Amino acid sequence: MPFIPHTDADVRTMLDAIGARRIDDLFDEIPAELKSGPLDGVPPAVNEMEISRVMHERAARDGMPLNFIGAGAYEHHIPAAVWAVTTRGEFYSAYTPYQAEASQGTLQLIYEYQTMMASLTGMEVSNASLYDGASALAEACLMAVRAHRKSNSARILLPATLNPTYRKVARAIAGMQEFTFDELPYDAATGRIRVDSLAAFEGQDVTALVIQQPNFFGVLEEVDELTRWARKNGTFIVAVVNPTSLALLKPPGKWGDGGVDIVCGEGQPLGVPLSSGGPYFGFMTTRMAHVRQMPGRIVGRTLDLDGRPGFTLTLQAREQHIRRSKATSNICTNQGLLVSAATIYLTLVGPAGLERVASASHERTQDLVRALTRIPGVRAKFSGPRFHEAVIALDRPAADILAALAERGIMGGLDLGTHYPELNEALLVCATETKTTADIDTYTNALADVLKSARAA
Protein backbone atom coordinates (compact mmCIF):
# COMPACT_ATOMS: atom_id res chain seq x y z
CA MET A 1 0.00 0.00 0.00
CA PRO A 2 1.44 3.39 -0.92
CA PHE A 3 1.84 5.75 2.03
CA ILE A 4 1.13 8.78 -0.15
CA PRO A 5 -2.22 8.11 -1.83
CA HIS A 6 -2.07 10.92 -4.44
CA THR A 7 -1.13 9.95 -8.00
CA ASP A 8 0.89 12.29 -10.21
CA ALA A 9 -2.39 13.09 -12.00
CA ASP A 10 -4.06 13.98 -8.65
CA VAL A 11 -1.17 16.30 -7.81
CA ARG A 12 -1.31 17.92 -11.27
CA THR A 13 -5.07 18.53 -10.92
CA MET A 14 -4.61 20.13 -7.51
CA LEU A 15 -1.73 22.34 -8.71
CA ASP A 16 -3.77 23.42 -11.77
CA ALA A 17 -6.73 24.25 -9.54
CA ILE A 18 -4.68 26.73 -7.52
CA GLY A 19 -2.61 27.95 -10.46
CA ALA A 20 0.79 26.65 -9.30
CA ARG A 21 3.30 25.07 -11.66
CA ARG A 22 5.21 22.87 -9.24
CA ILE A 23 4.90 21.84 -5.59
CA ASP A 24 8.08 23.81 -4.86
CA ASP A 25 6.24 27.00 -5.90
CA LEU A 26 4.14 26.62 -2.75
CA PHE A 27 7.26 27.27 -0.67
CA ASP A 28 8.32 30.37 -2.60
CA GLU A 29 7.86 32.65 0.40
CA ILE A 30 10.66 30.91 2.29
CA PRO A 31 13.86 32.88 1.57
CA ALA A 32 16.31 30.81 -0.49
CA GLU A 33 19.13 31.23 2.04
CA LEU A 34 17.02 29.49 4.72
CA LYS A 35 16.56 26.34 2.66
CA SER A 36 19.04 23.65 3.62
CA GLY A 37 19.35 21.80 0.33
CA PRO A 38 20.38 18.15 0.42
CA LEU A 39 21.40 16.93 3.89
CA ASP A 40 24.94 15.67 4.36
CA GLY A 41 25.38 12.15 5.63
CA VAL A 42 21.86 10.97 4.83
CA PRO A 43 22.14 7.93 2.54
CA PRO A 44 19.76 7.49 -0.40
CA ALA A 45 16.42 5.81 0.23
CA VAL A 46 16.33 2.01 0.26
CA ASN A 47 13.35 -0.30 -0.17
CA GLU A 48 11.79 -2.52 2.50
CA MET A 49 13.75 -5.61 1.47
CA GLU A 50 17.07 -3.75 1.63
CA ILE A 51 16.40 -2.05 4.98
CA SER A 52 15.19 -5.30 6.47
CA ARG A 53 18.49 -6.95 5.52
CA VAL A 54 20.54 -4.11 7.02
CA MET A 55 18.58 -4.25 10.27
CA HIS A 56 18.93 -8.04 10.55
CA GLU A 57 22.66 -7.78 10.02
CA ARG A 58 22.97 -5.08 12.67
CA ALA A 59 20.80 -6.99 15.14
CA ALA A 60 22.99 -10.07 14.64
CA ARG A 61 26.04 -7.98 15.58
CA ASP A 62 24.55 -7.54 19.07
CA GLY A 63 24.67 -11.31 19.48
CA MET A 64 22.94 -12.92 22.44
CA PRO A 65 25.16 -11.84 25.34
CA LEU A 66 24.36 -12.61 28.96
CA ASN A 67 23.39 -9.09 29.94
CA PHE A 68 23.94 -7.48 33.34
CA ILE A 69 23.62 -3.84 32.21
CA GLY A 70 20.65 -1.71 33.22
CA ALA A 71 21.51 2.01 33.47
CA GLY A 72 18.13 3.21 32.21
CA ALA A 73 16.99 0.33 29.96
CA TYR A 74 16.03 -2.98 31.55
CA GLU A 75 15.80 -6.52 30.27
CA HIS A 76 12.52 -7.95 31.54
CA HIS A 77 10.54 -10.95 30.42
CA ILE A 78 7.85 -9.89 27.95
CA PRO A 79 4.93 -12.35 27.75
CA ALA A 80 4.49 -13.47 24.12
CA ALA A 81 0.90 -12.20 24.15
CA VAL A 82 2.07 -8.56 24.56
CA TRP A 83 3.44 -8.11 21.05
CA ALA A 84 1.04 -10.64 19.50
CA VAL A 85 -1.79 -8.32 20.57
CA THR A 86 0.10 -5.05 20.00
CA THR A 87 0.88 -5.89 16.37
CA ARG A 88 -2.75 -6.66 15.48
CA GLY A 89 -3.97 -4.39 12.69
CA GLU A 90 -6.36 -2.60 15.05
CA PHE A 91 -3.43 -1.28 17.11
CA TYR A 92 -0.69 -1.15 14.51
CA SER A 93 -1.17 2.41 13.34
CA ALA A 94 0.27 4.64 16.04
CA TYR A 95 -1.21 7.75 14.46
CA THR A 96 -2.89 10.20 16.81
CA PRO A 97 -6.61 9.51 17.14
CA TYR A 98 -7.92 13.01 16.41
CA GLN A 99 -11.22 11.64 15.15
CA ALA A 100 -13.07 10.31 18.14
CA GLU A 101 -15.80 8.86 15.91
CA ALA A 102 -13.26 6.57 14.23
CA SER A 103 -10.84 5.86 17.08
CA GLN A 104 -12.73 4.66 20.14
CA GLY A 105 -10.52 1.58 20.60
CA THR A 106 -7.22 3.47 20.49
CA LEU A 107 -8.62 6.24 22.67
CA GLN A 108 -9.84 3.74 25.26
CA LEU A 109 -6.44 2.05 25.31
CA ILE A 110 -4.69 5.38 25.93
CA TYR A 111 -7.25 6.24 28.61
CA GLU A 112 -6.54 2.92 30.34
CA TYR A 113 -2.79 3.63 30.02
CA GLN A 114 -3.20 7.07 31.62
CA THR A 115 -5.25 5.54 34.43
CA MET A 116 -2.57 2.93 35.12
CA MET A 117 0.29 5.46 35.07
CA ALA A 118 -1.59 7.89 37.33
CA SER A 119 -2.30 5.03 39.74
CA LEU A 120 1.28 3.67 39.70
CA THR A 121 2.80 7.11 40.35
CA GLY A 122 0.09 8.20 42.82
CA MET A 123 -0.74 11.32 40.79
CA GLU A 124 -4.02 12.74 39.48
CA VAL A 125 -3.47 12.94 35.73
CA SER A 126 -1.24 11.42 33.03
CA ASN A 127 -0.55 12.40 29.43
CA ALA A 128 -0.63 9.94 26.53
CA SER A 129 3.23 9.56 26.56
CA LEU A 130 6.37 11.36 25.43
CA TYR A 131 9.37 10.27 23.34
CA ASP A 132 11.54 8.70 26.02
CA GLY A 133 12.62 9.07 29.62
CA ALA A 134 15.34 11.65 28.95
CA SER A 135 13.16 13.98 26.87
CA ALA A 136 10.33 13.47 29.37
CA LEU A 137 12.62 14.96 32.04
CA ALA A 138 13.51 17.89 29.75
CA GLU A 139 9.77 18.48 29.20
CA ALA A 140 9.19 18.22 32.96
CA CYS A 141 11.81 20.94 33.55
CA LEU A 142 10.14 23.22 30.98
CA MET A 143 6.76 22.45 32.55
CA ALA A 144 8.00 23.19 36.07
CA VAL A 145 9.17 26.63 34.99
CA ARG A 146 5.79 27.34 33.32
CA ALA A 147 3.71 25.95 36.17
CA HIS A 148 5.62 27.41 39.13
CA ARG A 149 4.30 30.92 38.77
CA LYS A 150 5.74 32.19 42.07
CA SER A 151 9.27 31.32 40.96
CA ASN A 152 11.07 33.63 38.54
CA SER A 153 14.54 32.09 38.59
CA ALA A 154 14.11 29.19 36.11
CA ARG A 155 16.72 27.51 38.28
CA ILE A 156 16.70 23.71 38.51
CA LEU A 157 18.72 21.40 40.76
CA LEU A 158 20.00 18.30 38.98
CA PRO A 159 21.63 15.83 41.38
CA ALA A 160 24.76 13.95 40.30
CA THR A 161 22.78 10.78 41.10
CA LEU A 162 20.43 11.53 38.17
CA ASN A 163 21.08 9.54 34.96
CA PRO A 164 23.93 11.49 33.23
CA THR A 165 22.27 11.14 29.82
CA TYR A 166 19.06 12.65 31.19
CA ARG A 167 21.06 15.58 32.56
CA LYS A 168 22.64 16.13 29.15
CA VAL A 169 19.31 15.99 27.34
CA ALA A 170 17.68 18.37 29.85
CA ARG A 171 20.50 20.86 29.32
CA ALA A 172 20.31 20.47 25.54
CA ILE A 173 16.53 20.96 25.33
CA ALA A 174 15.85 23.41 28.17
CA GLY A 175 19.26 25.08 28.29
CA MET A 176 18.53 27.40 25.36
CA GLN A 177 15.75 29.06 27.37
CA GLU A 178 18.03 30.74 29.90
CA PHE A 179 17.52 28.10 32.56
CA THR A 180 20.16 27.65 35.25
CA PHE A 181 21.02 24.07 36.16
CA ASP A 182 22.88 23.50 39.43
CA GLU A 183 24.35 20.13 40.27
CA LEU A 184 24.00 18.49 43.70
CA PRO A 185 26.87 16.21 44.79
CA TYR A 186 26.41 12.60 45.89
CA ASP A 187 27.58 11.11 49.14
CA ALA A 188 30.65 8.94 48.46
CA ALA A 189 29.66 6.43 51.16
CA THR A 190 25.93 5.95 50.55
CA GLY A 191 25.62 6.87 46.86
CA ARG A 192 22.72 9.23 47.62
CA ILE A 193 22.14 12.95 47.24
CA ARG A 194 23.84 14.74 50.13
CA VAL A 195 20.81 16.27 51.84
CA ASP A 196 23.08 18.77 53.62
CA SER A 197 24.14 20.15 50.21
CA LEU A 198 20.65 21.66 49.95
CA ALA A 199 21.48 24.11 52.74
CA ALA A 200 23.33 26.26 50.16
CA PHE A 201 20.00 26.84 48.37
CA GLU A 202 17.81 27.45 51.40
CA GLY A 203 15.66 30.56 51.18
CA GLN A 204 16.62 31.06 47.53
CA ASP A 205 14.29 31.08 44.54
CA VAL A 206 14.81 27.57 43.17
CA THR A 207 12.14 26.50 40.66
CA ALA A 208 12.52 22.74 40.92
CA LEU A 209 14.51 19.90 42.43
CA VAL A 210 14.80 16.73 40.35
CA ILE A 211 14.94 13.44 42.30
CA GLN A 212 15.55 10.09 40.61
CA GLN A 213 14.23 7.10 42.54
CA PRO A 214 15.93 4.62 42.49
CA ASN A 215 18.85 6.84 41.46
CA PHE A 216 21.32 6.14 38.66
CA PHE A 217 23.47 4.06 41.05
CA GLY A 218 20.42 1.91 41.88
CA VAL A 219 20.33 3.42 45.39
CA LEU A 220 17.11 4.59 47.05
CA GLU A 221 17.16 8.32 47.82
CA GLU A 222 15.78 9.81 51.01
CA VAL A 223 12.77 11.01 49.07
CA ASP A 224 10.62 12.06 52.02
CA GLU A 225 13.30 14.28 53.47
CA LEU A 226 14.17 15.80 50.07
CA THR A 227 10.50 16.42 49.27
CA ARG A 228 9.91 18.10 52.62
CA TRP A 229 12.92 20.37 52.09
CA ALA A 230 11.66 21.37 48.63
CA ARG A 231 8.12 22.03 49.90
CA LYS A 232 9.43 24.22 52.70
CA ASN A 233 11.66 26.13 50.30
CA GLY A 234 8.81 26.73 47.80
CA THR A 235 10.59 24.51 45.28
CA PHE A 236 8.73 22.13 42.93
CA ILE A 237 9.76 18.48 42.88
CA VAL A 238 10.18 16.55 39.65
CA ALA A 239 10.42 12.80 40.29
CA VAL A 240 12.13 10.53 37.76
CA VAL A 241 11.03 6.98 38.50
CA ASN A 242 11.30 3.42 37.22
CA PRO A 243 7.71 2.20 36.70
CA THR A 244 8.52 -1.40 37.70
CA SER A 245 9.93 -0.24 41.04
CA LEU A 246 6.66 1.50 41.88
CA ALA A 247 5.05 -1.90 42.46
CA LEU A 248 7.15 -1.98 45.66
CA LEU A 249 8.20 1.58 46.47
CA LYS A 250 6.13 4.48 47.80
CA PRO A 251 4.64 6.35 44.80
CA PRO A 252 5.92 9.95 44.31
CA GLY A 253 2.38 11.20 44.94
CA LYS A 254 2.94 10.20 48.59
CA TRP A 255 6.54 11.38 49.10
CA GLY A 256 7.11 13.78 51.96
CA ASP A 257 3.95 15.27 53.33
CA GLY A 258 2.19 16.35 50.17
CA GLY A 259 3.79 14.41 47.31
CA VAL A 260 5.64 15.78 44.29
CA ASP A 261 4.50 18.07 41.47
CA ILE A 262 5.56 16.23 38.32
CA VAL A 263 6.52 12.58 37.77
CA CYS A 264 8.26 11.36 34.62
CA GLY A 265 10.40 8.47 33.47
CA GLU A 266 11.23 5.81 30.94
CA GLY A 267 8.41 3.41 30.05
CA GLN A 268 10.62 0.78 28.39
CA PRO A 269 10.59 -1.69 31.34
CA LEU A 270 6.86 -2.20 30.71
CA GLY A 271 6.86 -4.65 27.82
CA VAL A 272 9.24 -2.88 25.43
CA PRO A 273 12.31 -4.89 24.29
CA LEU A 274 15.84 -3.43 24.62
CA SER A 275 16.23 -3.54 20.79
CA SER A 276 19.63 -1.80 20.68
CA GLY A 277 18.37 1.31 22.44
CA GLY A 278 14.95 2.15 21.05
CA PRO A 279 12.32 3.11 20.26
CA TYR A 280 11.11 3.48 23.84
CA PHE A 281 8.54 5.86 25.35
CA GLY A 282 8.47 8.43 28.12
CA PHE A 283 5.67 8.96 30.60
CA MET A 284 4.54 11.96 32.61
CA THR A 285 1.96 12.45 35.37
CA THR A 286 1.09 15.46 37.49
CA ARG A 287 -1.51 17.11 39.73
CA MET A 288 -4.75 18.44 38.24
CA ALA A 289 -3.65 21.93 39.31
CA HIS A 290 -0.84 21.80 36.72
CA VAL A 291 -2.69 19.96 33.95
CA ARG A 292 -2.81 22.97 31.60
CA GLN A 293 0.98 23.20 31.66
CA MET A 294 1.49 19.50 30.87
CA PRO A 295 2.79 18.76 27.35
CA GLY A 296 1.34 16.13 25.06
CA ARG A 297 -2.02 14.58 24.40
CA ILE A 298 -4.59 13.73 27.06
CA VAL A 299 -7.51 11.38 26.48
CA GLY A 300 -10.65 11.94 28.53
CA ARG A 301 -13.81 9.97 29.19
CA THR A 302 -17.06 11.71 28.36
CA LEU A 303 -20.69 11.14 27.36
CA ASP A 304 -21.97 11.39 23.79
CA LEU A 305 -25.22 13.08 22.70
CA ASP A 306 -27.22 10.00 23.71
CA GLY A 307 -25.59 9.84 27.13
CA ARG A 308 -23.37 6.85 26.31
CA PRO A 309 -19.79 6.83 27.63
CA GLY A 310 -17.02 7.43 25.10
CA PHE A 311 -13.44 8.65 24.83
CA THR A 312 -11.97 11.75 23.22
CA LEU A 313 -8.87 13.92 23.17
CA THR A 314 -9.34 16.61 25.78
CA LEU A 315 -7.80 19.92 26.91
CA GLN A 316 -6.62 20.46 23.34
CA ALA A 317 -6.55 24.23 23.75
CA ARG A 318 -3.02 23.71 25.25
CA GLU A 319 -1.77 22.12 22.06
CA GLN A 320 0.08 23.47 19.07
CA HIS A 321 -2.74 23.22 16.51
CA ILE A 322 -4.73 25.70 18.63
CA ARG A 323 -2.28 27.56 20.85
CA ARG A 324 0.43 27.85 18.15
CA SER A 325 3.72 29.24 19.47
CA LYS A 326 2.33 29.42 23.01
CA ALA A 327 1.60 25.68 23.07
CA THR A 328 2.98 23.69 26.00
CA SER A 329 4.99 21.56 23.55
CA ASN A 330 5.06 20.48 19.93
CA ILE A 331 4.84 16.79 20.69
CA CYS A 332 2.09 14.99 18.82
CA THR A 333 1.96 11.45 17.45
CA ASN A 334 4.96 10.08 19.37
CA GLN A 335 5.10 6.61 20.78
CA GLY A 336 1.58 5.19 20.39
CA LEU A 337 2.59 1.64 19.54
CA LEU A 338 4.93 1.34 22.53
CA VAL A 339 2.22 2.71 24.80
CA SER A 340 -0.08 0.01 23.43
CA ALA A 341 2.52 -2.63 24.36
CA ALA A 342 2.94 -1.16 27.86
CA THR A 343 -0.81 -1.07 28.44
CA ILE A 344 -1.19 -4.66 27.31
CA TYR A 345 1.83 -5.69 29.43
CA LEU A 346 0.39 -4.04 32.54
CA THR A 347 -3.04 -5.54 31.84
CA LEU A 348 -1.54 -9.03 31.47
CA VAL A 349 0.73 -9.00 34.52
CA GLY A 350 -1.62 -6.99 36.74
CA PRO A 351 -0.61 -5.30 40.02
CA ALA A 352 0.40 -8.59 41.66
CA GLY A 353 2.44 -9.66 38.62
CA LEU A 354 4.28 -6.35 38.47
CA GLU A 355 5.06 -6.70 42.17
CA ARG A 356 6.47 -10.19 41.53
CA VAL A 357 8.64 -8.82 38.69
CA ALA A 358 9.92 -6.04 40.97
CA SER A 359 10.56 -8.36 43.94
CA ALA A 360 12.30 -10.98 41.82
CA SER A 361 14.52 -8.30 40.22
CA HIS A 362 15.45 -6.96 43.65
CA GLU A 363 16.25 -10.44 44.98
CA ARG A 364 18.28 -11.39 41.90
CA THR A 365 20.32 -8.21 42.24
CA GLN A 366 20.95 -8.90 45.94
CA ASP A 367 22.09 -12.43 44.97
CA LEU A 368 24.36 -10.99 42.30
CA VAL A 369 25.96 -8.48 44.69
CA ARG A 370 26.51 -11.18 47.32
CA ALA A 371 28.11 -13.49 44.76
CA LEU A 372 30.34 -10.86 43.14
CA THR A 373 31.57 -9.38 46.43
CA ARG A 374 32.83 -12.80 47.54
CA ILE A 375 35.55 -12.40 44.89
CA PRO A 376 38.75 -10.92 46.41
CA GLY A 377 39.17 -7.25 45.45
CA VAL A 378 35.46 -6.79 44.64
CA ARG A 379 33.10 -4.90 46.94
CA ALA A 380 29.80 -3.03 46.94
CA LYS A 381 30.66 0.64 46.45
CA PHE A 382 27.68 2.24 48.19
CA SER A 383 25.93 1.42 51.45
CA GLY A 384 22.51 2.92 50.60
CA PRO A 385 19.56 0.51 50.10
CA ARG A 386 19.05 -0.59 46.51
CA PHE A 387 16.32 -1.78 44.13
CA HIS A 388 17.65 -3.76 41.16
CA GLU A 389 20.99 -2.16 40.39
CA ALA A 390 24.25 -1.79 42.28
CA VAL A 391 27.67 -0.21 41.94
CA ILE A 392 30.45 -2.77 42.22
CA ALA A 393 33.97 -1.51 43.00
CA LEU A 394 36.91 -3.38 41.47
CA ASP A 395 40.61 -2.94 42.24
CA ARG A 396 41.51 -1.86 38.69
CA PRO A 397 39.98 0.09 35.75
CA ALA A 398 36.61 -1.37 34.82
CA ALA A 399 36.98 -0.84 31.06
CA ASP A 400 39.59 -3.60 30.58
CA ILE A 401 37.68 -6.06 32.74
CA LEU A 402 34.44 -5.43 30.81
CA ALA A 403 36.26 -5.98 27.51
CA ALA A 404 37.57 -9.33 28.76
CA LEU A 405 34.08 -10.33 29.95
CA ALA A 406 32.59 -9.33 26.58
CA GLU A 407 34.93 -11.78 24.90
CA ARG A 408 33.23 -14.48 26.98
CA GLY A 409 29.76 -13.31 25.89
CA ILE A 410 29.00 -11.44 29.10
CA MET A 411 27.92 -7.80 29.31
CA GLY A 412 29.23 -7.31 32.82
CA GLY A 413 27.83 -3.84 33.53
CA LEU A 414 28.31 -0.19 32.69
CA ASP A 415 31.77 1.36 33.11
CA LEU A 416 30.89 4.27 35.42
CA GLY A 417 34.16 6.03 34.52
CA THR A 418 32.46 7.15 31.28
CA HIS A 419 30.25 9.53 33.27
CA TYR A 420 32.01 9.80 36.65
CA PRO A 421 35.83 9.93 36.21
CA GLU A 422 36.32 9.19 39.95
CA LEU A 423 34.38 5.91 39.51
CA ASN A 424 36.53 4.49 36.71
CA GLU A 425 37.14 1.33 38.76
CA ALA A 426 33.42 0.78 39.30
CA LEU A 427 30.70 -1.07 37.42
CA LEU A 428 26.97 -0.44 37.46
CA VAL A 429 25.31 -3.87 37.39
CA CYS A 430 21.71 -5.01 37.17
CA ALA A 431 19.94 -8.35 37.44
CA THR A 432 16.23 -8.66 36.67
CA GLU A 433 13.87 -11.63 36.98
CA THR A 434 15.38 -12.91 33.70
CA LYS A 435 18.63 -13.94 35.43
CA THR A 436 18.88 -17.42 36.95
CA THR A 437 21.22 -18.66 39.68
CA ALA A 438 23.21 -20.36 36.91
CA ASP A 439 23.54 -17.01 35.06
CA ILE A 440 24.81 -15.35 38.23
CA ASP A 441 27.30 -18.20 38.77
CA THR A 442 28.50 -17.90 35.16
CA TYR A 443 29.13 -14.16 35.61
CA THR A 444 30.77 -14.58 39.03
CA ASN A 445 33.14 -17.30 37.83
CA ALA A 446 34.05 -15.33 34.71
CA LEU A 447 34.75 -12.16 36.71
CA ALA A 448 36.89 -14.07 39.24
CA ASP A 449 38.82 -15.59 36.35
CA VAL A 450 39.30 -12.33 34.46
CA LEU A 451 40.46 -10.51 37.60
CA LYS A 452 42.88 -13.32 38.40
CA SER A 453 44.48 -13.17 34.97
CA ALA A 454 44.57 -9.35 35.14
CA ARG A 455 46.49 -9.54 38.43
CA ALA A 456 48.84 -12.18 37.07
CA ALA A 457 49.63 -10.07 34.02
Next chain:
Amino acid sequence: MSKIPSDLKYTKSHEWVRALADGSVEIGITDHAQEALGDLVFVEVPEVGRKLAAGEACAVVESVKAASDVYSPLAGEVIEGNVDLAAAPELVNQDPYGNGWLLRFKPADKSGLAKLLDAAAYGKHLETEAH
Protein backbone atom coordinates in the same frame (compact mmCIF):
# COMPACT_ATOMS: atom_id res chain seq x y z
CA MET B 1 -24.44 44.25 18.67
CA SER B 2 -22.18 43.82 21.67
CA LYS B 3 -22.23 46.13 24.67
CA ILE B 4 -19.58 48.87 24.93
CA PRO B 5 -20.03 50.86 28.19
CA SER B 6 -19.17 54.52 27.69
CA ASP B 7 -17.28 54.94 30.99
CA LEU B 8 -14.47 52.51 30.07
CA LYS B 9 -11.34 52.64 27.93
CA TYR B 10 -10.51 49.98 25.33
CA THR B 11 -7.71 48.43 23.28
CA LYS B 12 -7.72 47.15 19.72
CA SER B 13 -7.00 43.68 21.13
CA HIS B 14 -10.38 43.78 22.96
CA GLU B 15 -9.42 44.49 26.56
CA TRP B 16 -11.29 47.07 28.61
CA VAL B 17 -9.81 49.27 31.35
CA ARG B 18 -11.65 50.91 34.25
CA ALA B 19 -9.98 53.64 36.32
CA LEU B 20 -10.73 53.03 40.00
CA ALA B 21 -11.03 55.71 42.67
CA ASP B 22 -7.74 54.74 44.39
CA GLY B 23 -5.66 55.29 41.23
CA SER B 24 -5.48 51.59 40.31
CA VAL B 25 -7.11 50.14 37.19
CA GLU B 26 -9.27 47.09 36.54
CA ILE B 27 -8.92 45.06 33.35
CA GLY B 28 -11.16 42.58 31.57
CA ILE B 29 -12.10 41.42 28.09
CA THR B 30 -14.93 43.04 26.15
CA ASP B 31 -18.39 41.65 25.49
CA HIS B 32 -17.35 41.23 21.85
CA ALA B 33 -14.27 39.21 22.89
CA GLN B 34 -16.16 36.87 25.21
CA GLU B 35 -18.77 36.26 22.53
CA ALA B 36 -16.13 35.47 19.91
CA LEU B 37 -14.37 33.03 22.25
CA GLY B 38 -17.51 31.18 23.29
CA ASP B 39 -18.02 29.44 26.64
CA LEU B 40 -14.91 29.86 28.77
CA VAL B 41 -13.67 26.79 30.62
CA PHE B 42 -10.54 28.20 32.24
CA VAL B 43 -9.06 31.58 33.09
CA GLU B 44 -5.48 32.09 34.25
CA VAL B 45 -4.83 35.37 36.05
CA PRO B 46 -1.36 36.70 36.99
CA GLU B 47 0.31 36.46 40.38
CA VAL B 48 0.04 39.46 42.69
CA GLY B 49 3.21 41.53 42.50
CA ARG B 50 3.97 40.67 38.88
CA LYS B 51 5.29 43.66 36.92
CA LEU B 52 3.76 44.03 33.48
CA ALA B 53 4.96 45.95 30.46
CA ALA B 54 2.37 47.57 28.21
CA GLY B 55 1.29 45.01 25.62
CA GLU B 56 2.63 42.05 27.63
CA ALA B 57 0.52 38.88 27.86
CA CYS B 58 -0.91 38.96 31.40
CA ALA B 59 -3.76 36.42 31.46
CA VAL B 60 -5.07 33.48 29.45
CA VAL B 61 -8.72 32.88 28.62
CA GLU B 62 -9.49 29.38 27.39
CA SER B 63 -12.71 28.28 25.75
CA VAL B 64 -13.56 24.85 24.39
CA LYS B 65 -12.12 25.87 21.03
CA ALA B 66 -9.23 28.23 21.78
CA ALA B 67 -6.88 29.61 24.37
CA SER B 68 -6.06 33.30 23.94
CA ASP B 69 -3.73 35.69 25.69
CA VAL B 70 -5.00 38.87 27.28
CA TYR B 71 -2.56 41.77 26.85
CA SER B 72 -1.95 44.38 29.47
CA PRO B 73 -3.07 47.74 28.05
CA LEU B 74 -0.65 49.64 30.33
CA ALA B 75 2.55 49.07 32.26
CA GLY B 76 2.15 48.47 35.99
CA GLU B 77 2.21 46.06 38.91
CA VAL B 78 -0.52 43.50 39.59
CA ILE B 79 -2.32 44.07 42.92
CA GLU B 80 -5.12 41.55 42.57
CA GLY B 81 -6.28 38.74 40.29
CA ASN B 82 -9.93 37.70 40.19
CA VAL B 83 -9.76 34.46 42.17
CA ASP B 84 -13.47 33.70 41.65
CA LEU B 85 -12.72 32.85 38.02
CA ALA B 86 -10.84 29.68 39.01
CA ALA B 87 -14.12 28.04 40.00
CA ALA B 88 -16.42 30.09 37.77
CA PRO B 89 -14.78 31.07 34.45
CA GLU B 90 -18.29 31.58 33.03
CA LEU B 91 -18.46 34.88 34.93
CA VAL B 92 -16.48 36.37 32.03
CA ASN B 93 -19.23 35.29 29.61
CA GLN B 94 -22.08 36.34 31.88
CA ASP B 95 -20.78 39.67 33.13
CA PRO B 96 -17.64 40.70 31.18
CA TYR B 97 -17.62 44.29 32.50
CA GLY B 98 -18.51 43.40 36.11
CA ASN B 99 -17.91 40.16 38.01
CA GLY B 100 -15.91 38.86 35.06
CA TRP B 101 -13.03 41.31 35.58
CA LEU B 102 -9.60 39.66 35.30
CA LEU B 103 -7.06 41.69 37.25
CA ARG B 104 -6.39 44.97 38.99
CA PHE B 105 -3.10 46.76 38.84
CA LYS B 106 -1.29 49.92 39.77
CA PRO B 107 -0.27 51.68 36.53
CA ALA B 108 3.31 52.90 36.34
CA ASP B 109 2.20 56.03 34.50
CA LYS B 110 -1.38 57.33 34.75
CA SER B 111 -1.20 59.34 31.55
CA GLY B 112 -1.21 56.09 29.54
CA LEU B 113 -4.94 55.71 30.14
CA ALA B 114 -5.76 58.74 28.00
CA LYS B 115 -4.07 57.15 24.99
CA LEU B 116 -6.45 54.17 24.95
CA LEU B 117 -9.61 54.04 22.81
CA ASP B 118 -12.88 55.46 24.13
CA ALA B 119 -16.17 53.63 23.61
CA ALA B 120 -16.90 55.36 20.30
CA ALA B 121 -13.45 54.62 18.88
CA TYR B 122 -13.63 50.99 20.00
CA GLY B 123 -17.09 50.66 18.42
CA LYS B 124 -15.65 51.98 15.16
CA HIS B 125 -12.73 49.55 15.47
CA LEU B 126 -15.18 46.63 15.77
CA GLU B 127 -16.97 47.81 12.63
CA THR B 128 -13.74 47.95 10.62
CA GLU B 129 -12.69 44.52 11.93
CA ALA B 130 -16.02 43.08 10.81
CA HIS B 131 -15.33 44.08 7.19
